[in-house]
Amino acid sequence: MKALVDKLTSGDVRSAARLIRMIDDNQPAARDALKQLFPHTRRARVIGITGPPGAGKSTLTSCLIESARQQQMSVGVLAVDPSSPMSGGAILGDRIRMNRHTLDKEVYIRSLASRGHFGGITPATRGAIRVLDAMGKDVIIVETVGVGQDEVDIARLADTTVIVWVPGLGDDIQAMKAGILEVADIFVVNKAEHPDAEVTSNYLKSVFRQEKNTTGVPRDWMPPVVETVATKGWGIDALWDVLDQHREYVAGASDYYVVRKQKACRAELENFVHQGLSEKFTTQFADSAMMEEKVVQIASGEADIYAVAESLLAEITVPRQHHVDQLA
Ligand SMILES: Nc1nc2c(ncn2[C@@H]2O[C@H](COP(=O)(O)OP(=O)(O)OP(=O)(O)O)[C@@H](O)[C@H]2O)c(=O)[nH]1
Ligand SMILES: [Mg+2]
Incomplete structure (x- = not known):
């Protein structure tokens, strides 16, 4: 196990793949390795990307990989449960969309098919994030499909949670569960070439003004709404800007954020x-x-x-x- 950990912390991809597989299979030895890895973690910046099936999460992730690479950052990507019945098993699609990065040694993309032991996505995904973190990835992007508990779960894992929405999709408050509002750090309205994009953006902004906050601490970060057209790479710079703003906010360790983190x-x-x-x-x-x-x-x-x-x-x-x- 020590050898595996040593190789992994020097960035070895095969060791990472092996350990993630062990974590996915819930092998007791994996827990031991994670314990040894822990001191090497907490360096990466973890970005969660979630939203309904087909919203453009993978396309957007691909854009984010590209701009992270332009900024000389190494990237790890975890696509969690991409074979959800709703999206019709998108592993292949995701691979194709992110394919252009697979020859880049500084990019490591991995799908996690299984869900955690207790319903949520947390334990195995958390472990896999720590593996990529210990590998030395600067940015880790975790893509999950979902409209409900999944968003809440991903927010427990990520430093910044991006919810990807599309114009005209369930523009009514009932579709947005209170839990999602609490965990959203940034909203993206993708496919913004659609004429309804602005209506949707305005709607999302208005939602936060009416939000009922359950953390008991006043919200001091209002999730910005960014419009993108991921297929054309439009709006990605604006998205990075707000990602950076949120990173600064997190570094400031506000009460709101600390309470949320402690909950996680x-x-x-x-x-x-x-x-x-x-x-x-x-x-x-x-x-x-x-x-x-x-x-x-x-x-x-x-x-x-x-x-x-x-x-x-x-x-x-x-x-x-x-x-x-x-x-x-
Ligand atoms: N018109 C338009 N199409 C887009 C845009 N972004 C993504 N798409 C298309 O939307 C479809 C779904 O994109 P994905 O990136 O696979 O979406 P996803 O959210 O990862 O999908 P799942 O992982 O299956 O939930 C693909 O055909 C994309 O080419 C956009 O900004 N505008
Ligand atoms: Mg996808």
């Missing part, structure tokens, strides 16, 4: 603990004779299910003081 960290931490507990339970008891015996006793009325559950839980959790000593 809490969610990831809870995820890990849930996963760990559930694995511990499975390895210790799921197929054990003791468990079988207890089940029989519960079924026949000899044992109390609550008491059994309590004693099993007590066995997989170590006494509190031990943890306190370990953390100290």
Whole structure:
């Protein structure tokens, strides 16, 4: 594992691919590697690109790769769940759209087909981001398809979340879930050659004025709305401008952003603990004779299910003081 980590931190693509595969398969060794990688992470700038199927996310990503390369930045791209039924398995399309970058050594593009253990996209994607980060990529773009929970999930992973919208698409407030508004840092109205683009942009701007904020801290960043025509590369400079503005804002660590970040960290931490507990339970008891015996006793009325559950839980959790000593 040490060798893999060493190669990876020196930028080796094959090691990265291997580790991401291990993460995707949820192999325990991958977690070990991620632990070793952690000190090498948190350098990259992570940009999440999300929005409804076919909005132009991949085309836009390709434009962003190009301008990042012009600015001498290395780029990692993760396309998460690109085979969603709604987009009809777009891996191939994405590859074609981003193909012109595949010969560039400073660009690494990877699809992640699977979703995380607990429904959201978080655990495996988070791991893959850390791999690209440790590899030394300056910018990491994460593309996800979605209109709902997916946006919220991606925002937990990204420093900046870009929601890609298109003219005439569900211009009513019902289509925009409150969660999305909270996590959007930048709105892009792509396919802006369409005559309705301006109406859509104005609509999005008005949405934020009516937003109900649930973080408990006043919003101090109003998501700008940028119009683009990704197929022609129009509006990409303007998009970089607001990306840079948002980066500066993030560096300033405002209360609003810090609260959001802490929420994300809490969610990831809870995820890990849930996963760990559930694995511990499975390895210790799921197929054990003791468990079988207890089940029989519960079924026949000899044992109390609550008491059994309590004693099993007590066995997989170590006494509190031990943890306190370990953390100290
Ligand atoms: N007219 C127009 N078409 C565009 C624009 N940007 C992208 N497209 C086209 O829209 C289609 C979908 O583009 P993609 O970049 O694959 O969209 P996506 O959001 O990545 O799609 P999924 O990953 O399948 O959700 C393609 O045919 C693009 O060529 C644009 O600005 N104007
Ligand atoms: Mg795509």
